[in-house]
Amino acid sequence: IDAEPGTAEAPQQPGLERRPPETIEEQGPEGTAVEPDAEPAAAGEEAAPVEPEGEPTSSAPDDRPAFQFPVPEEEGGGTITGRAEELELVREDYAAAIGRVEIQYQDVEVSADRLELDIADNVVNAFGNVVIDQGPRRITAAQAIYDLDTKTGEFLEANAFVAPDYYFSGRLVEKIAEDVYTVEDGVFTSCEGESPAWSFRLARARVEAEGYAYVRHASMRVKEVPVLYTPYIVWPAKSERTSGFLIPEIGYSERRGAELGLAWFQTLGRSYDTTFHVDTYSEGYLGLGNELRYRPSEGTQGSLIGYVVRDPEGEAQPGLSEWRWKVDWLHDTTDLPFGLRGFISYHDFSDFDFFRDFERDFDRNTIRSLESRGFLSGNWGPHSLNVLVLDQETFFGPAVGGNPERTISQTKLPEIEYRLRPTRVAGLPVYVEALSSLSYLSLDRQRNYNDSYGRFDLFPQVTVPLSPVPWLSAEVSGGGRFTFYSNSILSDAELAALPDEVRLDPSFSRFRGETLTRAVPFAGAEIIGPSFSRIFDAEVGGFARFKHVIEPRLTMSWLGDFEEAANVPNFDEVDNLRRTVSGFGLGSTQSARWSLVNRLLAKPGGEEGGSAREILSFEVGQEVSFDEDQPLQVSRLGDDAQEGPLQALLRFAPSLGTNVKLQADYSGFFSNLVSTSLSGSHTFGRGAAAASWFTRWDPETGESRADQVRLFAGYDLLPRRLRLDAHVNYDLELSLLQQQGYVLSWTSQCYAVRLEMRDFRAGDRRDTEFFFTLSLKNVGTFLPLTARSTTMLP
Numbered sequence: 001i002d003a004e005p006g007t008a009e010a011p012q013q014p015g016l017e018r019r020p021p022e023t024i025e026e027q028g029p030e031g032t033a034v035e036p037d038a039e040p041a042a043a044g045e046e047a048a049p050v051e052p053e054g055e056p057t058s059s060a061p062d063d064r065p066a067f068q069f070p071v072p073e074e075e076g077g078g079t080i081t082g083r084a085e086e087l088e089l090v091r092e093d094y095a096a097a098i099g100r101v102e103i104q105y106q107d108v109e110v111s112a113d114r115l116e117l118d119i120a121d122n123v124v125n126a127f128g129n130v131v132i133d134q135g136p137r138r139i140t141a142a143q144a145i146y147d148l149d150t151k152t153g154e155f156l157e158a159n160a161f162v163a164p165d166y167y168f169s170g171r172l173v174e175k176i177a178e179d180v181y182t183v184e185d186g187v188f189t190s191c192e193g194e195s196p197a198w199s200f201r202l203a204r205a206r207v208e209a210e211g212y213a214y215v216r217h218a219s220m221r222v223k224e225v226p227v228l229y230t231p232y233i234v235w236p237a238k239s240e241r242t243s244g245f246l247i248p249e250i251g252y253s254e255r256r257g258a259e260l261g262l263a264w265f266q267t268l269g270r271s272y273d274t275t276f277h278v279d280t281y282s283e284g285y286l287g288l289g290n291e292l293r294y295r296p297s298e299g300t301q302g303s304l305i306g307y308v309v310r311d312p313e314g315e316a317q318p319g320l321s322e323w324r325w326k327v328d329w330l331h332d333t334t335d336l337p338f339g340l341r342g343f344i345s346y347h348d349f350s351d352f353d354f355f356r357d358f359e360r361d362f363d364r365n366t367i368r369s370l371e372s373r374g375f376l377s378g379n380w381g382p383h384s385l386n387v388l389v390l391d392q393e394t395f396f397g398p399a400v401g402g403n404p405e406r407t408i409s410q411t412k413l414p415e416i417e418y419r420l421r422p423t424r425v426a427g428l429p430v431y432v433e434a435l436s437s438l439s440y441l442s443l444d445r446q447r448n449y450n451d452s453y454g455r456f457d458l459f460p461q462v463t464v465p466l467s468p469v470p471w472l473s474a475e476v477s478g479g480g481r482f483t484f485y486s487n488s489i490l491s492d493a494e495l496a497a498l499p500d501e502v503r504l505d506p507s508f509s510r511f512r513g514e515t516l517t518r519a520v521p522f523a524g525a526e527i528i529g530p531s532f533s534r535i536f537d538a539e540v541g542g543f544a545r546f547k548h549v550i551e552p553r554l555t556m557s558w559l560g561d562f563e564e565a566a567n568v569p570n571f572d573e574v575d576n577l578r579r580t581v582s583g584f585g586l587g588s589t590q591s592a593r594w595s596l597v598n599r600l601l602a603k604p605g606g607e608e609g610g611s612a613r614e615i616l617s618f619e620v621g622q623e624v625s626f627d628e629d630q631p632l633q634v635s636r637l638g639d640d641a642q643e644g645p646l647q648a649l650l651r652f653a654p655s656l657g658t659n660v661k662l663q664a665d666y667s668g669f670f671s672n673l674v675s676t677s678l679s680g681s682h683t684f685g686r687g688a689a690a691a692s693w694f695t696r697w698d699p700e701t702g703e704s705r706a707d708q709v710r711l712f713a714g715y716d717l718l719p720r721r722l723r724l725d726a727h728v729n730y731d732l733e734l735s736l737l738q739q740q741g742y743v744l745s746w747t748s749q750c751y752a753v754r755l756e757m758r759d760f761r762a763g764d765r766r767d768t769e770f771f772f773t774l775s776l777k778n779v780g781t782f783l784p785l786t787a788r789s790t791t792m793l794p
Contacts, residue, residue, distance in 0.1 A: 064100060071105070075122035076149040080105045084115070093120040101126075105148045109133045112144075122149045130155070137162050137209065139173065151178055162209045165190050165750070165778055166237050170205075179209035188213055188235065190777040191750035198222055198751055198776065200233070213237045236778070241267045246275070251771040257282030259771075271296045277307070277785055284312040287358075289785040299335030302344075304328070307785045309358055317353075324350040324358075336376075344374040352395040352407075356765065358786050360758060369394045382421040389414045408445050410571060415439040422463065434460040441571050448503075451511040453487035457574050461522075472529035480521045483574065488516035491566035516567055520577060524557040541654060544605030547612065551597045553621075559589035589630065595621030619649045633669045635700055641669040645699070657683035670699040687715035707732035722746050736761060750777040 064083040071078050085099025094117070101115040103124070113128030123145065126132075130141045134151060139160040146153035158173035160181060170186025182205070189199035203217035213235040220228040236242030242265075249261035264276045272294045279287030289307035294300075308325040331344040347370055349355070355367050370393045377386040390412040416438045422431040436458045444450040461479030468474075489510050495503065502508060533549045540546075559577055568575050577589055600616040623644040625632050631640035645665040653659040660680035667674050674697060681690035689712065696706040709732060714725040722745070729739040741758040752775040759768045 067095075067097075069095065069117065069119050071119070071122055071148075075120070076106070078106060080117065080119075080148070090116075094118055107134055108146075108148060108151065110146065121147075123147050124153075139175070141173070146175075152176055162207070162237060166207075166213075167192070167196070168205070168207055168213070179211070181207040181209075183207065188215060188218075189750070191748075195223060196750070197748055200235070201226075207237055210238050210240070212242075241265075241273060243267050247774045247776060249771060249773050251769060253281070253767055253769045255283070255767045256285045279309075284310075286310040287786075291785060297333075297335055300331075300333035302329070302331035304330075305785055309354075311357075320351055320353065324354055326350070326354055326358075338378060339380070340376060340378040342374075342376050346372040346374070348372065356760065357767075360769070360786050368396075382423045384419045384421070386417040386419070387414055388412060388417065406446065409443075411442040413440050413442065429465060431463045431465070432460070433463070434458070437574070441569075443569060443571060448508050448510045449489075451487060451509060453485060453511070453569070455486070455571075455574070456484045458482045471531045472527070474525065474527045474529075476523075476525045478521075478523040480519065481577075482520075483518040485516040485518075485568065487511050487569070488514050488564075488567040489569050493566070511569070512567075516564060518562055518564070518568065520560045520562050522557070522559045524555070526556075527554045528552075539605060541602075542604055543602040543615075545603040545612075547601040547603075549597075549599040549601070551599070553595045553597060554592065555594075556592040557590070590627040591623055591625040591630075591632075593621055593623040595619055613653075614651075615653050617649075617651045620646065622646050633667060633699075635670070643669065645674045657688075667699040672699040672702045673697050674699045686719055687713070689713040704733050708738075720747065751775060 062083060064085055065087065066081070066083050067087055068079050068081040071080060080103055082097070082101065082103030084097035084101040087095065087097045089095050097115045097117070099113070100111075101113070102109070102111045103115065103117070104110075105122075110124055110126060110130070110132050112126035112130045115127070116125040117123075118125070124147075126141075126144045126146065128142065130139075130144045132139045132141075132144065132146060132153075132155075137160070139155055139158055141155035141158035143156045144153055144158070152175045155173040155175070157171060159167065159169040160173060161167055162181075166188075167190065168181070168183050168186055168188045170183035172184045173186070174182045176182060183202065184204050186202055186205065187196075187199050188202060188205060188207070189196040191197050191199065199221050200215060200218040201221055202215045202219075205213055205215040205218075207213045215233045215235060216231065218230050218233050219226045220230075234244070236244055244265060246263040246265055248263075249259070251259035251261065253259060258281065260280050262278045262280075265273065266276070267273045272292070274290060274292045277287065277289040277291070279285075279289075281287075287307065287309045289305065291306075292304045294302055305328040306325070307327075308323055311320070311322060311324050314320040314322045314324055326349045327346070329344060329346040331342070333342045336342055349370065352368070352370075355364050372391045373389060375386055375388045377384065390410070392410045394408045396406040396408065418434075418436050420432070420434040422433045424431055437456070439455045439457075440452070441455055442450075442452040459479070459481045461477055463475060463477040466474040466476065490498075490512050495510065528551055531549060531551045533547055536546045536548070537544065538546060562577065565577060570576065596619070598616075598618045599614055601612045602615045603612040604610040623632060625642045625644070628642070631642055632644035633641040645667045648662075648664050648666075650662040651659070652661075658681070660678075662676075662678050664676045665674040666672075673695075676695045677693065679690075679692035682688065691712070692710045694706065694708050695704065697704055709728075709730045711728045711730075712726070714723065716723050725743040725745075727739075727741050728737070730737050737759070739758075739760045741756070744755045746753045754771075754773040754775075756771040756773070757769070758771075760766070
């Protein structure tokens with residue numbers, strides 16, 4: 001449109017038919033100008049003023065006259081209402097309005113500089129700054145013809161918005177049905193603004209709201225720079241999930257070469273969807289995978305991942321094959337009858353080297369234990385019932401000389417457990433609790449230590465809390481552990497007494513085929529106090545009041561003897577007698593542990609104040625064994641000590657976003673450190689950081705056994721836009737940078753870019769990888785099956 005907006009002589013645009021109105025002039029009382037209090041006009045009569053219903057009130061009155069026109073029933077019926085600076089009834093069924101024109105009809109609102117209304121056909125001709133709103137959809141144009149009845153029309157130099165966030169514009173846009181548009185010589189994008197971050201320039205397109213955009217001769221552009229051409233593309237224009245290809249991932253690995261990751265997302269109804277993955281590598285590797293996700297009800301959800309990799313180097317490595325794989329299945333449901341909950345966490349891999357060779361998740365690279373489990377559980381008051389199936393595999397060494405990997409497998413098929421939580425007896429200060437289980441167990445430690453057997457365990461106990469004075473509290477507990485085994489093992493002494501030809505026989509088993517019954521009483525006590533405290537008023541670090549508490553603690557335990565303890569197959573904590581008293585934190589069956597705890601609590605100052613919280617604690621303690629057959633420290637020459645290492649623990653949390661933990665064990669018997677650990681985290685403004693340092697020594701020689709540092713950090717270089725995350729794992733003992741990874745991500749209104757570098761070393765293997773991932777709004781993100789953790793806590 002070349003003329004100024006609002007003029008009567010704007011030139012006609014091709015493709016739009018227009019009726020030129022008569023010149024609009026000011027009219028007197030008998031003309032068409034509207035007066036504020038006139039009555040509504042009937043069909044075929046002159047327009048009369050009216051205040052549109054529902055119009056929001058404003059402190060500044062609208063100086064535009066209001067009008068309304070009834071619409072014939074054959075054209076949809078109802079009433080067109082509006083406002084304009086000037087209005088002329090060209091003939092009884094045709095009106096023209098000029099100056100800030102706005103009309104409303106049903107769910108459609110139209111505004112323009114100039115508007116002509118064909119009342120008989122219910123058609124609008126709009127010129128200059130045209131805006132048409134219909135629910136969440138908006139079209140703006142320089143000129144438009146719009147049928148108010150069919151909600152269709154033609155728009156020149158138009159821009160359109162369709163929920164959830166799709167924008168398209170073109171020289172000519174036609175709305176040919178309620179939810180269907182055609183675009184010629186236009187642009188399609190999910191970005192806002194005149195210069196979108198990414199867009200498709202197109203020759204022609206057909207856009208179906210809540211459907212697809214079918215685009216011909218499209219060139220993808222970043223700002224104004226073309227980066228990709230395609231003769232045809234189908235693009236989802238839905239607010240719901242949509243099937244289609246995800247944005248590819250590009251990467252590079254020193255071992256596997258250049259990588260191109262492709263994925264197809266497929267919806268399977270409202271509650272199910274799946275993604276097929278194909279990862280291609282220039283060095284002959286090939287990855288194929290699938291992820292199925294489901295949520296059929298509010299309380300049930302899960303995912304199943306299967307991934308297989310063709311490894312051209314696999315057959316050349318002991319214990320490996322050309323095709324290597326992994327399976328992960330997570331399922332959780334809470335809407336079972338009787339308040340029951342079901343949970344499944346199944347994980348399996350072709351080999352433990354799969355973790356370090358293909359997994360990109362930091363925590364999975366060095367995993368050495370794999371556990372799968374499923375349970376059905378319910379809680380009713382103090383009672384709980386749990387049916388558990390468990391399979392646990394622990395890796396101890398790689399395949400050597402044709403021998404398989406050295407692993408230990410433990411299986412529960414199944415275990416039924418009943419638990420009675422602490423329950424008060426008849427209003428007395430006495431609490432009873434019990435734990436019982438019936439299990440079918442399978443052990444496989446390779447060679448001669450593998451068999452299956454049944455086990456029944458009953459563990460009742462009675463606890464009496466005592467608080468004779470406010471500054472002293474105590475707890476006394478007693479009970480017993482009764483366990484039946486359908487099979488048992490030969491002790492080390494019995495095994496050593498066998499002839500070599502028996503022990504070395506391939507068919508020999510350490511399980512002796514004899515039942516075993518164990519009954520062991522136990523007792524324990526814990527005393528806290530006398531406690532001393534003092535309150536200080538001081539303005540320090542945002543706090544106004546402090547409380548210092550000193551608490552000495554004494555924990556004691558006694559567990560009866562069981563002469564056949566060496567014949568018990570060791571599966572879990574039920575079989576370890578020392579674990580029976582682990583509730584008291586002790587490691588010997590007849591021992592005590594003393595400790596002295598210092599706690600500092602602080603209460604914030606200021607008008608709002610707040611509750612007090614612990615900001616500092618320091619604990620020092622030591623365990624002492626009263627059983628000469630169970631010393632807590634033993635030297636290589638046979639010397640021993642009943643006292644365990646001296647243990648110190650420091651916690652410091654000066655703010656909600658900062659915490660530090662330092663722990664150290666010192667052997668007075670060997671005059672050396674046993675282990676230390678230091679960890680902490682801090683959040684600050686736009687970033688966060690965490691670090692941990694673990695060390696372990698041989699206390700007798702002072703030689704270092706382990707010394708590792710882990711660092712994590714993340715920082716928003718630009719708030720809510722550019723972020724850098726990093727993690728480093730360094731072995732100080734080996735002077736080896738085991739793993740490092742860096743992620744630089746940019747997040748915009750309609751896209752996100754992720755650059756990732758990962759370097760990993762394990763033994764004689766090293767691999768450096770680079771990845772580039774692009775995410776487009778309303779399209780989706782490519783997330784590789786080897787770059788995610790599938791851990792789900794029960």
